[in-house]
Amino acid sequence: MAKGPLVLPVFLVLAAAAMAVMLLVALSTRLSPLPYSQVQPNGYKLRRWWFVILSVGLVAIFAVTLPWFPYPPLRAAAHAAKNDTLYVKITAQQYGFTMPSVLPLDRRIVFEVTSLDVNHGFGIYDPRGQIVAQVQAMPDYVNHLPVTFTRAGRYTVRCLEYCGIGHASMQGGFDVR
Amino acid sequence: MTSARRVLWIYLLTGIAVFTLMMLLGIAMRAEQARWVAFGPQIFYAMLTLHGGGMITSVALCGMGGLWYLMRREGELSARAALAAYALVVLGVVAVLLSVFPGGFAAGWTFLYPLPFVGATWASWATGTFLIGIMLVSLGWTAWCFQILAFTLTRYGGWGGASGWNLVFKRDAEPHAVPPPQSIAAFVVAVDGILTGMAGMTIGTALIAHWLSPSVLIDPLWAKNVTFFFGHAFANLTIYMALGWVYVGMARYTGREYHTTKILAIAWWATLIFVAVAYFHHLYMDFVQYRPLQYVGEIASYLSAIPATAVSVWGSMLLVYRSRMRWTLGSIFLFTGLIGWVVGGIGALLDASIPLNFDLHNTLWVPAHFHTYLLGGVFLFALGLIYMQLEERSGRCSPPLLRWVVGLTTFGGMAVFLLGFYVAGANGVPRRYALEPSPGPLTASWATVGALLLLLGLLVVLIEAIRLARLPAENPA
Numbered sequence: 001m002a003k004g005p006l007v008l009p010v011f012l013v014l015a016a017a018a019m020a021v022m023l024l025v026a027l028s029t030r031l032s033p034l035p036y037s038q039v040q041p042n043g044y045k046l047r048r049w050w051f052v053i054l055s056v057g058l059v060a061i062f063a064v065t066l067p068w069f070p071y072p073p074l075r076a077a078a079h080a081a082k083n084d085t086l087y088v089k090i091t092a093q094q095y096g097f098t099m100p101s102v103l104p105l106d107r108r109i110v111f112e113v114t115s116l117d118v119n120h121g122f123g124i125y126d127p128r129g130q131i132v133a134q135v136q137a138m139p140d141y142v143n144h145l146p147v148t149f150t151r152a153g154r155y156t157v158r159c160l161e162y163c164g165i166g167h168a169s170m171q172g173g174f175d176v177r
Numbered sequence: 178m179t180s181a182r183r184v185l186w187i188y189l190l191t192g193i194a195v196f197t198l199m200m201l202l203g204i205a206m207r208a209e210q211a212r213w214v215a216f217g218p219q220i221f222y223a224m225l226t227l228h229g230g231g232m233i234t235s236v237a238l239c240g241m242g243g244l245w246y247l248m249r250r251e252g253e254l255s256a257r258a259a260l261a262a263y264a265l266v267v268l269g270v271v272a273v274l275l276s277v278f279p280g281g282f283a284a285g286w287t288f289l290y291p292l293p294f295v296g297a298t299w300a301s302w303a304t305g306t307f308l309i310g311i312m313l314v315s316l317g318w319t320a321w322c323f324q325i326l327a328f329t330l331t332r333y334g335g336w337g338g339a340s341g342w343n344l345v346f347k348r349d350a351e352p353h354a355v356p357p358p359q360s361i362a363a364f365v366v367a368v369d370g371i372l373t374g375m376a377g378m379t380i381g382t383a384l385i386a387h388w389l390s391p392s393v394l395i396d397p398l399w400a401k402n403v404t405f406f407f408g409h410a411f412a413n414l415t416i417y418m419a420l421g422w423v424y425v426g427m428a429r430y431t432g433r434e435y436h437t438t439k440i441l442a443i444a445w446w447a448t449l450i451f452v453a454v455a456y457f458h459h460l461y462m463d464f465v466q467y468r469p470l471q472y473v474g475e476i477a478s479y480l481s482a483i484p485a486t487a488v489s490v491w492g493s494m495l496l497v498y499r500s501r502m503r504w505t506l507g508s509i510f511l512f513t514g515l516i517g518w519v520v521g522g523i524g525a526l527l528d529a530s531i532p533l534n535f536d537l538h539n540t541l542w543v544p545a546h547f548h549t550y551l552l553g554g555v556f557l558f559a560l561g562l563i564y565m566q567l568e569e570r571s572g573r574c575s576p577p578l579l580r581w582v583v584g585l586t587t588f589g590g591m592a593v594f595l596l597g598f599y600v601a602g603a604n605g606v607p608r609r610y611a612l613e614p615s616p617g618p619l620t621a622s623w624a625t626v627g628a629l630l631l632l633l634g635l636l637v638v639l640i641e642a643i644r645l646a647r648l649p650a651e652n653p654a
Contacts, residue, residue, distance in 0.1 A: 002536060002605070003532065003533055003535075003536045004536040004537060004540070004542075004602070004603045004604060004605050005603055005604065007527055007533055007536070007537065007542070007603050008599060008600065008603035010527065011523060011524055011527055011599065011603075014523045015520045015523050015524075018516070018519045018520060018523065019516055019520065022494065022512075022515065022516050022519070023516075025494045025497050025498050026497065026502075026512060028497070028498050028499045029497060029498075029499065029500055029501070029502040029504070031499055032499075033499055033500055033501050034498075034499040034500075036433045036434070036495075036496075036500070039495055039498055039499060039500075040495060043491070043494075043495040043498070047487055047491050050486070050487055050491065051483065051487045054482065054483055054486065054487065055480075055483060058479040058480065058482065058483075059476075059479075061479070061530070062472075062475055062476055062479060065530060065531070065532050068531075068532035069471075069531050069532060070531070070532065070535045071464055071468065071471070072464065074468060094295070094296045117291070117295045117296065118289070118291055118292040118295050118296065119289050119292065119397065119401070121462065121538075121539055121607075123539075123605075123607065125605060129604070129605065129614070129615070130536075130604070130605055131535075131536045131537075131540070131605040132536075133535065134462055134535065134536075134538060134539075135462050135464055136462045136463045136464075138397050138398065138401075138463065138465070139291065139397050140396070140397055140398075141397065141398060141463075141465045142465070143462075143463065143464040143465055144464060145464065158607055158614075159607075160462075160538065160539040160540075160607055161289070161539060162222075162285045162287070162289075162292075162609040163292065163296075164222075164283075164284075164292065164295075164296045164297075164298070165218040165219055165221075165222050165283055165298055165611075166218070166296075167218075167222075167609060167610065167611075168218065168607075168609075168610040168611050168612050168613070169612075
């Protein structure tokens with residue numbers, strides 16, 4: 001599922017909250033001033049809470065989101081165990097991709113992505129134009145990208161690593177059905 | 178004998194001049210993406226290359242000048258050494274400039290191996306000149322870091338004193354031997370900066386060796402790691418350098434004192450580590466990278482928010498809260514710079530989450546967040562420092578109406594400019610595209626309008642700065 005569009009409202013809410021708090025602090029200078037010795041103890045107490053909430057919260061987010069990390073299983077045997085997996089070779093080269101024109105719906109695909117020249121990006125956009133998966137295409141290395149397409153239609157592939165002056169024109173596509 | 182203030186202004190004015198030039202290039206690129214003008218990809222990517230490298234170097238120059246000046250107020254520091262470092266950086270900038278115009282070098286500031294050498298549309302000499310330029314900037318930067326490190330070690334009684342270790346672990350640490358907050362910042366920046374500079378010289382040397390002898394091959398994954406360590410940490414340190422004078426400035430404007438505490442020292446040690454290892458987030462989409470490093474990248478990126486918000490931002494907010502804050506352009510820039518840093522940090526944290534990075538990596542979300550904390554953070558901190566100096570020297574500040582005009586144009590234009598990046602990035606528009614897919618051209622149009630408004634605001638800021646500078650000095654150097 002494309003997560004990009006969900007990120008924007010989350011960002012805007014968090015950014016607005018942070019700005020609101022900081023602007024309130026700025027506006028507090030219109031009130032009668034307090035001695036710093038009076039401000040510090042409460043400020044430090046609050047800070048302790050902020051430290052705990054932020055530390056625990058961030059570590060919890062890392063742990064809870066681990067299952068959504070896009071990486072393939074570390075052991076090759078785990079790949080092989082999925083005997084219905086389709087392995088698809090993708091080769092990037094200035095300024096195009098070599099890849100199949102049709103791919104299956106609802107089947108686990110592992111893209112084996114490499115490059116014949118410079119670093120490229122292999123970015124897959126769904127029929128609505130949202131990124132659904134990406135990986136780097138590197139010379140001398142093969143990156144394995146597991147994807148299962150659950151929506152039929154025309155997918156566009158765009159290069160997502162700057163690769164030279166033809167970078168913006170480097171795209172391709174395939175049908176999923 | 179060069180005065181300390183002269184050194185400060187040499188660095189600051191050069192930084193601001195380079196920044197202005199790079200900003201004009203940035204507006205030209207956004208106008209091209211909006212399809213208002215058409216330079217063509219060769220010129221566009223040459224401008225992109227220069228803009229990326231030039232911008233970071235410009236804010237680094239401001240940071241180096243500012244932090245050097247603060248250290249100079251703590252004790253003896255050679256102006257000649259500072260100017261030698263400055264000369265190396267400027268020579269590097271000139272070399273990079275020549276490699277791009279007229280050389281046509283367009284491999285991006287990242288110059289990811291083997292791009293500079295494969296499918297190049299520019300002359301070989303341009304590649305060599307660019308790499309030599311990067312080496313010179315790294316050399317100048319490293320020399321500056323060594324000077325600052327040597328100073329803090331000498332001034333505060335060695336590693337234990339300069340790092341705050343004695344304060345944290347030794348009960349008998351003498352109060353006069355405890356470095357002020359800006360000196361702890363300088364120590365951490367210098368240590369990380371030396372590592373960064375060495376990385377820059379390492380990748381520069383490797384690529385120059387390949388340039389001279391193409392039979393010398395480099396591992397692309399190794400090259401990517403070293404390049405991003407260099408680039409990420411160097412860019413990050415520009416913020417941490419600026420915090421030095423944010424501490425000083427906020428204390429001055431609020432009339433309160435900002436001391437080094439045990440918490441502050443520990444926070445800076447954490448920052449030292451996070452700056453060095455967070456760069457792994459640039460390689461999230463390189464699935465062949467050793468997996469634990471990806472986790473380290475996410476955790477370090479997340480945790481870097483703790484010292485930033487719980488110590489530097491929190492401390493500054495406590496200074497301001499119900500204080501007798503003097504709201505001048507100087508203090509407004511410092512305060513809004515903190516807002517820009519926090520907001521950009523939120524965008525960065527989202528992007529540093531691996532499941533989200535899968536959708537955002539190398540989209541316009543990336544320039545969205547780093548423009549927020551470089552333009553809306555470090556650059557505003559630099560303006561804050563400039564105005565702090567001008568206000569202090571003249572004993573005057575700008576009239577309220579002018580502050581409103583600057584606020585509306587500068588911050589309003591900046592918000593519109595940045596939103597263009599965020600909206601496009603969330604919708605998957607790739608970064609570094611001369612011609613963007615939809616909705617790129619539309620968001621680039623808003624962004625260009627916002628950038629022009631920002632430019633107008635900065636013109637007012639410049640005119641007002643000149644006016645203040647021409648007033649008779651009430652507090653001469």
